[in-house]
Amino acid sequence: MRLKSNDFDMNCIEMAKFLLGKVLVRQLEDNTFLRGKIVETESYLGGIDKASHSFNGRTPRNAPMFMKEGTAYVYMTYGMYHCFNISSREPGAAVLIRALEPLEGLDIMHKHRLNKVKNKQAFKSLKDIDLCNGPSKLCISMDIHKDNCNKLNLCDNDLLWLESFPNFNETLNIVTAKRIGIDSAGEEWANKPLRFYIFGNPHVSKRNRTAEKLIELPTT
């Protein structure tokens, strides 16, 4: 069941947890579908969050973080990768999608990943588990690029949207942790518990078993 506009009307932290267990769907030009279940997210708050791209106000790049909730914010990082976020209700806030559990179109995902890499021999042995277990890996697998997905509203286009499982109440054990790769933002904001993932799910990008602690259960 495809998520609608008012399903996204919530704040950034609520949304980061809400998105866990939802299915990201990408329809390609040849009408094939790629699907993956969201298993890891991070909140980037508006206004006060030093680690957020919106911390210094609105710019051309971060504009989608200020657009209607449910808008895709896709940006390039390190000159060669992309990250995919979904804006939430508050201006300047968005949820980074960090990992997916691949569900459909795995062969196409493999192809996308293989195309991007130099040493194709080594990648012949790429495992399914490594297709989408990172924010830029999932963008490569799903063909999410600044040029084709940035600023899309996930409720009114046929390239990228979200679905929930109908008649399926999965009990999710959610873990919180500090966000990844933002230490330069300073201790205070680098250490906030704004990363969320499904406890025990093997597709989470990077685990920290010793620090894993359940914070909420259950959720639908």
Next chain:
DNA sequence: TTTTAGATCGTCT
């Protein structure tokens, strides 16, 4: 197994 180095360019100062 863990650590380090390098790739590469749009964005903002």
Next chain:
DNA sequence: GACGATCTAAAAT
């Protein structure tokens, strides 16, 4: 001009 919300390949342990 400096720097990444990262990933891979190579090197070190």
